[in-house]
Amino acid sequence: MNTALTTEPSTDELCCEPSGRPVLSAVDAQDKARILKALSDPNRLRLLSIVKAGDTGGSCVCDLTEPLDLGQPTVSHHLKILVDAGLLEREKRGTWAYYSLVPGALETASASLLAL
Template identity: 65%
Template sequence: MSALDLLPVTDVTPCCEPAPREAMPAHQAEEMARTVKALADPARLRLLSMVAAHDDGEACVCDLTEPLGLSQPTVSHHLKILVDAGFLTRSKRATWAYYRIVPGSLDKVAALLTGI
C-alpha cells in the first residue's frame, strides 16, 4: 500500500449535535444587517431614546437638536435614516417635523440580540 492510498471510512459519527433550530437564511441576514446598520451610530441610538422618552412618545426635531449637540441638518439626516429603516414615523406640522417610534419596530432587533 502506498502512502497515497486511502482506507475506507467505516465509522461516520458527527462531531457534534446538529443545531436545535435553523440558522438565519442569507436574505434575512442581509435585511437584518441593513436594519442594524441604521442603529449602529451613537447619535441615532440617542435619538431613538430621546423620542421614546417624551411624554407622548413624539418629539419635534427642534426638541432633539440642542440636547444631541449636533446641527439641525445633521440631526435631520440621522432621523431620515431611522425613518427609512422603519424605526420612526415623520409628520410635518407647519415648519417642523415630528417623530414617533413605530410600534414593534425594535422587536426584530431585540429577538436577534436575545436569541428568541
C-alpha cells in the same frame, strides 16, 4: 426544516460537523443587519431615546438638535436613516416635523437578536 446527517458521523477528518444547518440565510442576515446598522450609531441611539422619552405627540427636530450637539442637517440625516429602517415615523404638522417611535419596532429588532 432539513434534518440531514445522522447516518455517517465522519469519514477521514473530523474537525467539526459538516454543517448544513438551517442557519441564518444571506438574505435574512442582510435584512436584520440593515436594522441593526441603523441602531449602531451612538447619536442615533440618543435620538431614539429622546423620542421615546418624549410625549406621545412626537418630538420635533428643534428639540432633537440641541441635546446632541450636532448640526441640523446631520440630525435630519440620522432621522432619515431611522425612518428608512422602520424605527421612526415622521408626521409634519404646520412648519414642524414630529418624529415618534414606530410601535413594536424596537421589540422586533430586539427579538431578532434572540432569534439568531
